[in-house]
Amino acid sequence: MSPALQLENLSKSFGRTEIIRGLNLDIAAGERHAIIGPNGAGKSTLFNLITGRFAPSGGTVRLHGQSLRGLSPYQINRLGLSRSFQITNIFPRMSVFENVRCALLWSLGYKYSFWNMVSRSRALNEGADAILDQINLLARRDLPAGTLSYAEQRALEIGITIAGGADVIMLDEPTAGMSNTETDYIVGLIRKVTEGKTLMIVEHDMGVVFGLADRISVLVYGQIIASGPPAEVRANRRVQEAYLGAALEDM
Amino acid sequence: MDMVLVNLIDGLVTGLLLFMLSSGLTLIFSMMGVLNFAHASFYMLGAYFAYQISTYVGFWPGLFIAPVLVGLIGAMIERYGLRRVHQYGHVPELIFTFGLALLMEEVVQFFWGKNQLPYESPKILDFTLFSIAGNAIPAYKMFIIFAAMGIFLALLYVLTKTRIGLIIQAALRHPRTVEALGHNVPFVFMGVFGVGTGLAGLAGVIAGPELGTFPGMAALLGSIVFVTIVIGGLGSLWGALLASLLIGWITTFAVAYNVAFADILEALGLSRPADLASSAWRDLWTLTMPQIGPILPYLLMIIVLVFRPYGLFGKRDL
Amino acid sequence: MRTTTKLALGTALALGLGATTAMAGTVKIAFIDPLSGPFATTGTNGLAEFKYAADQFVNSKGGVLGGDKFQIVPFDNKISPKESLIQLQVAIDQGIRFIAQGNSSGVANALTDAIKKHNRRNPNDRVLFLNYSAVDPALTNAKCNFWHFRFDANADIKMDALTDVIKANKKLKRTYLIGQDYSFGKAVAAAAVRDISAKIPDMKIVGNELHPIGRVKDFTPYARKIVASGADDVITGNWGSDMVGLGKAVIDAGFKGPIYTYYAAATGITRTFGAAGKNIIRLVQEGNYNPPASKAVDQYVSGFKAKYPNKDITQARIANVIRMLKAAMEKAGTDTDVVKIAYAMEGMQMDNFWGGKLLMRAKDHQMIQDVYITVHTDEGITHPLDNSKYGLRTEKVIKMAGLNSPTTCKMKRP
């Protein structure tokens, strides 16, 4: 079986600056994989390359063995890959329920149809309510998404990301800017909603990373310097030198 | 050949007049993201103010007083109108300036009436500088060329050699960073809007005697100015200059030569319908270039937007 | 919510439209022309002339048919055909049976069509269309109908008169035609080509072109072509700012010959041309008052100026509209039965207030009258325009111009 996500010799330059330099990585189906690294290592760029937001300068991304070269974000999404954003990226003027329901539309086969009424589809509305239930936002269902608290918006962001039923989920710093209790809440949420799926996550909070991930890759200057189970990465001397340093001593 | 020279000069005058408008607009648009639909209305205001001043003290004082007045009005509108609308987003801002253009046209008509005004070039420039093949080049046209060149050089100096110019340039490329540098962004915005509209007013003072001072003068020029800055591209003074000249020459030369579409169609191997009057394509066969000259810039704009959405010389996306 | 909106609408409608009850003993004439927007000057000027003419010729002379007064009711059509049709309906509902309109042949075309259909569908409240200014020849040719009367000389008749004058001037060998790219501009150009080739075989047409209407910022390139073509004279049907822009550019470019125009006077145009246009700009029109043809004309114009200091008599025919309507009512013996009045007006002859005679030709409802070629000057001007020194002096009068001009009209009468 081919890996869920496979990066082959991936590279990206902006002008003369090379951000991602010949990166190779395999992520197996069902794995929870965390990417860590110092600021400016290229983590967000890597996400954008995989999801089709940027075109790679070289190399290939494969999803379940299929090359994603030249595909647009929406085409990649349809193949079963979904992502969240570092900066909250929801539909602020629509209701919370609408946000989730829109995220469900394509996977339920509605496409660009203008002959179905969204309110008349049981699967759609019950599905959306089920996801709201999962992310504990049922009580906020009819409020404009823009009026939610920050943590709630982050939860909604995760809800939108998983709603389409993609089997590869990519989360970009889901706990950024949160308090400890909020972080715990979100981590629990992530664990719950990504059950049985492939997860790729970028995170700064080491507690989150080591609590959640099966494997960890360390990205420094556009290259992966180490990749493996948490304990192995923690012990890796290069990693300690390059990045983790004191942060690990505290653990 | 003589006519080519004459047309080059005329196109230069048209282009430079356009540049006086588009330079201010491109500053405003690039920095504030506001496509100021009322920009040409400030141009009209400049002409009307200058006319009013000229009836008391003649042309020359108006050349300096009117743009300042227009700039002050522009700054006030930014301070008390646009800044308020800013919080609602770009579309309401655009719609605000759109409404402002309508309102300003009505206000001008309320005070000055609907007739064309006898705003004239100064007597001292009211002579023929030279003639080419019987075609007179009035001295006032030369004055326009020099005035526009002067404005361009002054702007270039301010933008590249002064501190405020460097801030503006930074803001043109990275609108968010200036705030981080600790500058009073609302004040910079108000200043840029004031200077931009003042430039438009100056263009009005200078163009009023040449192109006529009447309530429709803003609408006539309004949309072509957007076309200019869109073609030229954002944040580029050179782009605005080159696009203005391009449009000036395109519209001039399209009119100057009676290229008939029938010739083009025949060159393509099509044959003229025998019964032209009842053919559905009759309009195509009788079309000439001067008929469509004024709309060529719009065609150019659409093509540019479809293939190069950041304009010919733009540094970033619209 | 929706209910309240509709209620508000109802109240507003009732207030706005229903508040007029037809007064007995008043003949109402709807004046449907632009009173706001860019062409409002022409509209408000025409309205003042209508009101003044109604006062001078009817109301101050004891009214019509034993005392009925004329009342001019203004309707703002914003020079839009759509708005004109709405205002026509409003006017008809107010019991008005006479519709006066003039600005823009496009609007006149829409109105004449609508009135024809209205009169066919509603035989009980038919109306007459008094076209006082729209000169598209089609209105008295292909599109003619029984309800439409034109009081201005149409574009063909004016061109016929104009080419007579051009023919008489032996110095003119090369003519340049330029006009706005729409029906009227095209009609002027076609008439010029036809008349010149028929009447002045040695005249060369060195240019014949159309420019987009109301979209040209700078007429200099056109002026360059005119000068380069070596033209001796220019003929144009341009109006409004297109007229000023073209005229100024042509004069600035060094052109010295006559520019023959239809509409290059008043509403700021005369004042703007000023000294530059002296003895260059010429107009063809259906009446003039420099010099006045009679003491009555002199007094009429002075009286108007005293009453409306910022306006001018620009459309001489308006006086004739009122005079002929009154005469037709008296001849028909009714001021309500528009069919009888229309029959009375067909073929009617009377004195022209501005000098000469008037004939409302029966076969196409085209007024036949003297046509004047006038020149923009400050010499010999009794009544200047635009409160300037300049005005229009008569150079030549063509008696009963176009009396035998052909028409394709096949008039259907009720």
Next chain:
Amino acid sequence: MTDRAEHPAARRRYGGLTLGAVAPWVIGALLLAVMPYVFASNSAITIMNQMAITIVFALSYNMLLGQGGMLSFGHAVYMGVGGFGAMHVMNWMEQGVIALPLPVLPLIAGLFGLGFAAAIGIFSTRRAGTVFAMISLGIGELVASSSVIVVAFFGGEEGVSGDRTYGLPVFGHDFGSQTEIYYLIAGWLLISALLMYLFSRTPVGRMANAVRDNPERAEFLGYSARWVRYYSFCASGFFAGIAGGLFAVNYEILTAENLDLNTSGTILLITFLGGTGFFFGPIIGAIVFTLLQTVLSLHTDLWQLYVGALFVLTVMFFPGGLAGVIMMHVPPWRYGKVRALIRPYLAAVLPAAVGLLGLASFLEVLFHLRNAARGEEGMTLLWVHFSSHDPLVWGVIIVVTVAAFWLARRNAPALRAAWDFANTPPGADEARP
């Protein structure tokens, strides 16, 4: 300005037709049916026809601006193309080329609009924002200019006219009278408004909102923002075309005016004035604007000045438009606190209105003083007849205006306090965090 699509009462009862959902449409249909009995005069019917046409056009415009986030400066083009197409078909009916009943004509016009939008949308909807706006401006200018050049289709300046009575009779009606046309237009208004409403409830309609709010996020949900915009654009062109067909049926003439940038600008104004955030916003905008245009212009030459000022003030103070103002009162209504607003409104809004009227009176008198004929000093304003040269009149107007504004300003804080109070849910001492 959220889309309150989901009625709280309908929670968990998906798809059921509730009374609340159906009632507005039934009431609307009944109102449309009885209007000609309330206002029987031809002119009132003509104005109502004009309103109905404008409503369809404004609703179609709001499919772009309000629902799809696309700002267009050339929407008249699609209405115009539909209308001109309908006129040609109408003329074929007169010449006996084809035989159709008149009520079908708007549908054909809609197809013309759809076809044109489908062609233009291919490249214009690739991007939203300024690029879309400027392309729409360019297309608008091109088509408006070609209206006098391409005479074969647009008929030049005088346009294309026809006679609507040559269609196949429908139950003996030949649609000669304005009343018959009224019912035809009212029927189409109801159908198109309903269809446009339902469109906003379909998957592509919902995604149009999503793309408006956040095109990038929508792309990561499997939808191409560009194609979502394209389908909205086509649908909008279709309904604009229907409006054009209704115009053709009502006026029996289309001219260059139908295509020009003024018409495009006006529909933007109407839609924004009514409010882009709610489905019924453009309906209110169309009704109010048509009244201003036809009725106000009968009474004052300065009406365009007032409309311009109204528009600018709306953008500045009520970006949600008239519909937004109405919907602002829904929370106080729910909390049962509307009564608390009445007194402050009377104390502040009423003087403000008087002040604005005073300002308008000042302009009117000034305008009259400068433009009226010598010797005609009398003028009538608000049913009062007086001389515009009378210093007393000037004094009264200035004093009343200044006093009214002073009063409004003095009472504004009380209104603000009352407003905050009325928007606080009962029982909660502080506002929701």
